[in-house]
Amino acid sequence: MKxxxxxxxxxxxxxxxxxxxxxxxxxxxGFALFDxxxxxxxxxxxxxxxxxxxxxxxxxxxxxxLGRLLFISTxxxxxxxxxxxxxxxxxxxxxxxxxxxxxxxxxTIKTEVKAVTYHKLKVYQEQGLWHATVVxxx
Amino acid sequence: MSEKFSLxxxxxDAYRLRIPRQGKxxxxxxxxxxxxxxxxxxxxxxxxxxxxxxxxxxxVGNSLAMPDIHWGYGFPIGGVAAFDMDSxxxxxxxxxxxxxxxxxxxxxxxxxxxxxxRLHELVDALFYNIPSGVGSKRKDMKLSSRDQKNVFIKGARxxxxxxxxxxxxxxxxxxxxxxxxxxxxVISDYALERGRPQLGTLGSxxxxxxxxxxxxxxxxxxxxxxxxxxxxxxxTIHSGSRGLGYQxxxxxxxxxxxxxxxxxxELPDKQLCCAPIKSEEGRRYLAAMACAANYAxxxxxxMMHWVRESFExxxxxxxxxxxxxLVYDVCHNIAKIETHSVGGRQRELCVxxxxxxxxxxxxxxQVPDDYKETGQPVLIPGDMGRYSYVLVGTDKAxxxxxxxxxxxxxxxxxxxQAIKAAKGRSITREMEDRGIYVRAAGRETLVxxxxxxxxxxxxxxxxxxxxxxxxxxxxxxxxxxxxx
Numbered sequence: 181m182k183x184x185x186x187x188x189x190x191x192x193x194x195x196x197x198x199x200x201x202x203x204x205x206x207x208x209x210g211f212a213l214f215d216x217x218x219x220x221x222x223x224x225x226x227x228x229x230x231x232x233x234x235x236x237x238x239x240x241x242x243x244x245x246l247g248r249l250l251f252i253s254t255x256x257x258x259x260x261x262x263x264x265x266x267x268x269x270x271x272x273x274x275x276x277x278x279x280x281x282x283x284x285x286x287x288t289i290k291t292e293v294k295a296v297t298y299h300k301l302k303v304y305q306e307q308g309l310w311h312a313t314v315v316x317x318x
Numbered sequence: 319m320s321e322k323f324s325l326x327x328x329x330x331d332a333y334r335l336r337i338p339r340q341g342k343x344x345x346x347x348x349x350x351x352x353x354x355x356x357x358x359x360x361x362x363x364x365x366x367x368x369x370x371x372x373x374x375x376x377x378v379g380n381s382l383a384m385p386d387i388h389w390g391y392g393f394p395i396g397g398v399a400a401f402d403m404d405s406x407x408x409x410x411x412x413x414x415x416x417x418x419x420x421x422x423x424x425x426x427x428x429x430x431x432x433x434x435x436r437l438h439e440l441v442d443a444l445f446y447n448i449p450s451g452v453g454s455k456r457k458d459m460k461l462s463s464r465d466q467k468n469v470f471i472k473g474a475r476x477x478x479x480x481x482x483x484x485x486x487x488x489x490x491x492x493x494x495x496x497x498x499x500x501x502x503x504v505i506s507d508y509a510l511e512r513g514r515p516q517l518g519t520l521g522s523x524x525x526x527x528x529x530x531x532x533x534x535x536x537x538x539x540x541x542x543x544x545x546x547x548x549x550x551x552x553x554t555i556h557s558g559s560r561g562l563g564y565q566x567x568x569x570x571x572x573x574x575x576x577x578x579x580x581x582x583x584e585l586p587d588k589q590l591c592c593a594p595i596k597s598e599e600g601r602r603y604l605a606a607m608a609c610a611a612n613y614a615x616x617x618x619x620x621m622m623h624w625v626r627e628s629f630e631x632x633x634x635x636x637x638x639x640x641x642x643x644l645v646y647d648v649c650h651n652i653a654k655i656e657t658h659s660v661g662g663r664q665r666e667l668c669v670x671x672x673x674x675x676x677x678x679x680x681x682x683x684q685v686p687d688d689y690k691e692t693g694q695p696v697l698i699p700g701d702m703g704r705y706s707y708v709l710v711g712t713d714k715a716x717x718x719x720x721x722x723x724x725x726x727x728x729x730x731x732x733x734x735q736a737i738k739a740a741k742g743r744s745i746t747r748e749m750e751d752r753g754i755y756v757r758a759a760g761r762e763t764l765v766x767x768x769x770x771x772x773x774x775x776x777x778x779x780x781x782x783x784x785x786x787x788x789x790x791x792x793x794x795x796x797x798x799x800x801x802x
């Protein structure tokens with residue numbers, strides 16, 4: 181199963197994320213974000229960050245999750261590569277993510293993602309698979 | 319995801335398309351476009367976005383889109399919409415994440431032949447002096463939180479007081495480089511943290527510093543009044559409010575999602591979430607947006623200072639000797655409280671311009687004194703390989719589009735498509751063959767920005783000119799480009 185694929189959006193980047201479960205969907209969403217930002221294979225798992233997030237709905241929770249990862253990445257110049265959802269329901273997420281500080285000699289930055297938008301935002305289940313669509317402002 | 323929508327549309331004239339009021343629309347949509355550009359627009363979902371904006375409460379006049387319209391999130395890029403101060407709303411999605419992303423144009427006393435042999439050195443100096451690229455930050459400057467608050471309130475004037483430029487620069491900036499009503503108290507700690515290290519940095523993506531020459535003059539009188547002559551060198555800076563603006567928008571979208579429910583506003587797209595202008599949420603957003611807008615003015619002011627320094631150093635000129643003066647600085651992503659004549663009555667409105675430029679005519683009170691006879695300069699950058707344009711605002715723009723015009727070429731290819739199209743090509747080499755020296759912080763940026771990823775800006779400007787919502791003054795051609 182593909183973790184995610186692009187859908188074309190003229191000015192920005194649309195992504196369609198897949199998961200066999202809701203936790204896996206959120207983990208794959210984190211992967212997609214950093215696969216777009218950097219060559220994720222070059223990122224090592226050296227530090228872990230914890231997340232406890234709350235929003236009113238599952239789709240907003242997805243934006244919150246990606247937005248928080250992006251915030252840490254841009255303020256600390258940190259790259260993530262592995263994501264683990266500890267617990268999730270429709271409104272709450274507890275997760276951990278591993279990565280390391282950005283180093284020019286080791287990492288390349290492919291795209292600057294400015295923000296995670298709410299346009300075309302959808303989290304749904306279809307034929308036993310979880311799907312999400314989200315547009316990143318780049 | 320490429321489903322086509324069947325919205326009823328009808329042609330008004332060769333340059334305007336109407337989306338008649340239908341469904342939950344409160345008013346008509348009007349798109350400035352000609353037949354040749356329409357197929358691209360219909361391919362994507364931007365017409366639906368014009369219709370969605372027309373559904374928002376308190377909209378005054380039509381939901382408008384400029385000729386560079388393309389698919390955005392929430393509002394279309396190129397969208398303009400005005401709202402009544404009492405019954406209308408303000409929407410962070412109608413401004414965008416990069417609050418006061420904008421353009422400034424600097425003129426010089428140099429001509430093409432003066433710099434042709436020094437072009438590489440000039441671009442390299444810009445590259446060295448202006449931090450750029452993803453996560454670019456200044457290591458030499460730590461802003462205290464008091465400084466940051468002053469930036470939010472004073473905008474470009476803060477930078478000028480710190481020695482970045484001259485007092486007269488502020489006269490040629492929209493709102494004199496500071497939008498009133500900024501309140502640093504409404505900025506979140508997250509936004510402060512993202513903004514602090516990034517003041518005085520270009521960023522990446524479509525942000526750039528470009529050295530151009532005046533290649534064609536359409537109105538000699540106005541060109542002279544703006545100080546633009548055939549073959550004279552200009553420098554354009556395109557950047558915005560960096561991580562600060564992105565975070566302000568993000569913070570307030572969360573607030574506005576709740577506010578939309580609270581005030582019973584039905585949303586055709588979550589990204590259009592909004593609140594009444596005079597509500598607590600609306601007022602706080604406008605105060606935060608002004609902080610981010612002013613930060614962007616200061617940012618471009620600082621970069622202009624380094625452009626001046628770079629030129630003076632490379633060319634061995636004394637400070638000021640190259641007559642590098644600001645022609646104008648315009649916002650592309652902004653909501654402004656402005657007075658407009660609607661149905662013969664003067665009304666205060668909140669005008670959203672999302673990827674659109676203010677284009678006020680000659681004699682408008684907001685136009686600087688030395689441009690009173692010409693109208694406000696409107697700066698339209700194209701792609702890095704072709705042209706950019708300088709226009710001035712017109713009376714017709716004031717009448718039809720709340721004094722607004724287009725802001726650029728507009729993309730036709732997604733970034734993903736552009737990367738595919740550029741596979742195996744050396745973009746630097748191709749540009750060099752066109753006589754343009756390009757340096758970019760990241761290869762990917764260069765590839766995403768290939769000329770054919772954009773509409774031909776000439777076509778966009780032609781529609782603006784023929785529809786009368788802007789008047790062509792000069793065309794610029796790139797010589798050297800620094801991409802973020």
